[in-house]
Amino acid sequence: MTPFRGNFTQQEAIPEAAIAAAxxxxxxxxxxxxxxxxxxxxxxxxxxRAYADxxxxxxxxxCASGGYAMSLxxxxxxxxxxDNVLTNGFTLAPVPGAIxxxxxxxxxxxxxxxxxxxxxxxxxxxxxxxxxVLLLSNMRGHLCDMDALVALLDASGVLLxxxxxxxxxxxxxxxxxxxxxxxxxxxxxxxxxxxxGEGGLLTSDNAEFMARAIVLxxxxxxxxxxxAAPPREIFDTIRLETPxxxxxxxxxxxxxxxxxxxxxxxxxxxxxxxxxxLASHLADIPGVVLPNRHRSEFYVGSSIQFRLPWAEPGAARxxxxxxxxxxxxxxxxxxxxPVGYTSNHHSWTYIEPQQLAKTDRLLAGLFDMRIxxxxxxxxxxxxxxxxxxxxxxxxxxxxx
Ligand SMILES: *Cc1c(COP(=O)(O)O)cnc(C)c1O
Numbered sequence: 001m002t003p004f005r006g007n008f009t010q011q012e013a014i015p016e017a018a019i020a021a022a023x024x025x026x027x028x029x030x031x032x033x034x035x036x037x038x039x040x041x042x043x044x045x046x047x048x049r050a051y052a053d054x055x056x057x058x059x060x061x062x063c064a065s066g067g068y069a070m071s072l073x074x075x076x077x078x079x080x081x082x083d084n085v086l087t088n089g090f091t092l093a094p095v096p097g098a099i100x101x102x103x104x105x106x107x108x109x110x111x112x113x114x115x116x117x118x119x120x121x122x123x124x125x126x127x128x129x130x131x132x133v134l135l136l137s138n139m140r141g142h143l144c145d146m147d148a149l150v151a152l153l154d155a156s157g158v159l160l161x162x163x164x165x166x167x168x169x170x171x172x173x174x175x176x177x178x179x180x181x182x183x184x185x186x187x188x189x190x191x192x193x194x195x196x197g198e199g200g201l202l203t204s205d206n207a208e209f210m211a212r213a214i215v216l217x218x219x220x221x222x223x224x225x226x227x228a229a230p231p232r233e234i235f236d237t238i239r240l241e242t243p244x245x246x247x248x249x250x251x252x253x254x255x256x257x258x259x260x261x262x263x264x265x266x267x268x269x270x271x272x273x274x275x276x277x278l279a280s281h282l283a284d285i286p287g288v289v290l291p292n293r294h295r296s297e298f299y300v301g302s303s304i305q306f307r308l309p310w311a312e313p314g315a316a317r318x319x320x321x322x323x324x325x326x327x328x329x330x331x332x333x334x335x336x337x338p339v340g341y342t343s344n345h346h347s348w349t350y351i352e353p354q355q356l357a358k359t360d361r362l363l364a365g366l367f368d369m370r371i372x373x374x375x376x377x378x379x380x381x382x383x384x385x386x387x388x389x390x391x392x393x394x395x396x397x398x399x400x
Contacts, residue, residue, distance in 0.1 A: 004327035045227030052228035057203035062249035066187025067094035069200035076212035091137035116144035196253035218246030275301020281384030334364035
């Protein structure tokens with residue numbers, strides 16, 4: 001088997017138009033979002049307008065990171081220290097981290113075999129925790145039945161904040177992820193769907209919520225210079241009672257993002273071509289289980305997940321090692337000792353330990369692979385052959 005030589009963390013180059021726009025910002029010297037020339041909108045304001053339009057949202061705030069956008073959303077939604085906040089038991093560390101940053105307690109909800117929040121467990125934890133907010137993590141780009149979720153939350157009076165770090169551009173029944181609740185939180189960190197190194201976007205249709213978020217982000221009371229902000233009078237009531245917690249985006253990053261946003265839908269099609277090819281090959285390998293995708297879900301396949309429900313920890317580790325030896329980098333979420341980023345709730349020892357038997361059983365056999373756009377369709381074929389090969393070797397070893 002020829003090893004694969006591609007790099008799983010190599011994103012595409014920043015487009016030339018974005019490099020040119022960044023050069024222009026640097027030559028002008030006005031990098032701070034409020035350092036404008038007369039009445040012209042800053043590049044950050046233009047990005048906010050463009051992203052609000054893309055998302056079909058009334059308001060948008062650009063900020064320092066996806067994690068920061070989530071912590072602003074929690075605070076602007078009125079979450080106070082000591083409150084319980086519901087979230088998925090399987091997510092990335094910045095999600096419980098955002099909840100901890102406002103002094104609140106994450107209440108973890110089990111996930112289903114299809115890697116989405118378990119609505120039955122959610123229903124029972126809404127009752128047992130008394131939480132008023134769900135920070136839903138669309139982890140690894142999987143959407144739950146959003147209609148059923150919204151109905152459940154509406155019936156229980158629970159506010160929805162969506163973590164769309166992996167679902168920027170994804171849809172449920174044609175409606176964009178991030179537009180189902182009070183706010184959508186997005187990341188423009190290098191490994192997400194737009195790349196400015198670091199960055200975050202927060203969208204909402206709620207004027208008072210967005211006014212609070214803007215002041216929190218460090219507006220220095222210059223909120224009238226925002227690109228997609230509520231009217232001035234909304235700020236009058238909240239401006240002095242809302243602290244300034246600087247986490248603004250700068251014009252350089254916004255300049256890099258604007259041309260990428262114009263190419264987002266085209267890139268989504270490229271991701272999905274790679275994802276669908278990998279998924280069709282992986283589905284043919286005996287012993288491999290892919291999560292089901294509901295027909296109402298339009299996903300963005302920037303990473304792929306599959307399960308080997310039969311794999312004991314030793315076999316799972318051997319499988320990861322065999323793939324690594326052939327150049328294929330897989331993340332196994334069941335490892336007791338997290339390698340790299342943490343997505344297993346047992347790793348977050350700053351939160352109250354929680355029993356999530358169903359999630360634990362799933363994570364024990366769950367594998368994940370990034371799909372950077374630098375990979376060709378031929379690369380995806382090659383990767384699928386390597387995974388099939390390492391699995392066939394394993395069952396042969398088992399038989400021997
Ligand atoms: C990356 C990520 C975020 C936010 O990330 P930042 O690095 O703070 O921009 C949030 N949720 C999930 C699930 C993520 O993977």
